[in-house]
Amino acid sequence: MQVILKTPAEQAAMRVAGRLAADCLDMIGEHIQPGMTTGDIDTLCHRYHVEVQDAIPAPLNYRGFPKSVCTSVNHVVCHGIPGEKRLKAGDIVNIDVTVIKDGFHGDSSRMYFVGTPNVQARRLAETCHEALWRGIELVRPGLHLGDLGHAIQTYVEAQGFSVVREYCGHGIGRIFHEDLQILHYGTPGEGLALEAGMIFTIEPMINAGRRHVKLLPDGWTVVTKDHSLSAQWEHMVLVTDAGVEVLTLGREDRMRRGLEVNP
Numbered sequence: 001m002q003v004i005l006k007t008p009a010e011q012a013a014m015r016v017a018g019r020l021a022a023d024c025l026d027m028i029g030e031h032i033q034p035g036m037t038t039g040d041i042d043t044l045c046h047r048y049h050v051e052v053q054d055a056i057p058a059p060l061n062y063r064g065f066p067k068s069v070c071t072s073v074n075h076v077v078c079h080g081i082p083g084e085k086r087l088k089a090g091d092i093v094n095i096d097v098t099v100i101k102d103g104f105h106g107d108s109s110r111m112y113f114v115g116t117p118n119v120q121a122r123r124l125a126e127t128c129h130e131a132l133w134r135g136i137e138l139v140r141p142g143l144h145l146g147d148l149g150h151a152i153q154t155y156v157e158a159q160g161f162s163v164v165r166e167y168c169g170h171g172i173g174r175i176f177h178e179d180l181q182i183l184h185y186g187t188p189g190e191g192l193a194l195e196a197g198m199i200f201t202i203e204p205m206i207n208a209g210r211r212h213v214k215l216l217p218d219g220w221t222v223v224t225k226d227h228s229l230s231a232q233w234e235h236m237v238l239v240t241d242a243g244v245e246v247l248t249l250g251r252e253d254r255m256r257r258g259l260e261v262n263p
């Protein structure tokens with residue numbers, strides 16, 4: 001496995017790409033409402049990337065993916081293909097955007113509520129967000145990836161939810177999915193030790209029911225086998241000498257947390 005350490009110039013380019021992904025997720029949050037289709041979400045994000053950001057939507061034609069973003073509604077775990085599906089009040093939807101700017105990828109996803117979700121749906125989305133941040137806050141040089149996965153897994157399972165095993169976070173840079181794999185479960189002390197200059201995503205997928213998933217015949221859409229609700233949040237992080245810099249903070253996160261989590 002080749003883990004790529006980013007130079008300061010590459011880190012700067014990834015900061016720009018990460019910011020564009022976050023800006024698009026901020027933008028689309030203003031538009032989510034009952035009655036719109038997942039295809040409408042794709043159109044708005046595609047235009048924003050191309051016309052406003054002068055960037056390329058990385059998913060489009062990536063290994064044959066037909067659209068510019070992934071939209072994963074309710075029991076869809078990830079990689080939902082935007083189309084005619086209409087959002088209704090009470091739905092939860094993950095929107096996953098990846099831009100390419102000056103050759104570098106920015107990848108992030110969030111959960112959005114359509115109208116008012118029920119208590120379980122809200123708790124699932126919030127637990128997933130908290131699990132992501134519990135992982136982020138551990139990141140520093142020397143951390144073993146097993147500790148990161150273990151922290152996410154134990155928190156999620158203590159809430160009565162399950163962690164999807166088949167998909168993981170990944171190294172990212174000029175290449176969308178670099179070799180480095182970030183599992184969202186694990187054993188303390190095991191796995192690769194982090195080094196300053198690594199950039200990767202953390203993107204836990206958690207289910208209200210059992211962890212098992214199924215791939216639909218379209219070859220992309222991943223759903224929970226038991227049809228329970230699923231949630232995902234994704235940030236792109238840089239390992240720094242001081243700890244971690246989150247490259248995909250949205251407007252609200254930037255106001256709440258500031259850029260350095262472990263100063």
Ligand code: MF3
Pocket residue numbers: 058059060062063065069070079096097098107201203220234
């Ligand atoms: N953005 C997804 C990730 O977090 C990957 C989507 S690949 C696609 O890794 F082809 F489905 F777009």
Ligand code: CO
Pocket residue numbers: 096097098107108109234
């Ligand atoms: Co993504």
Ligand code: CO
Pocket residue numbers: 107169170201203234
């Ligand atoms: Co990703």
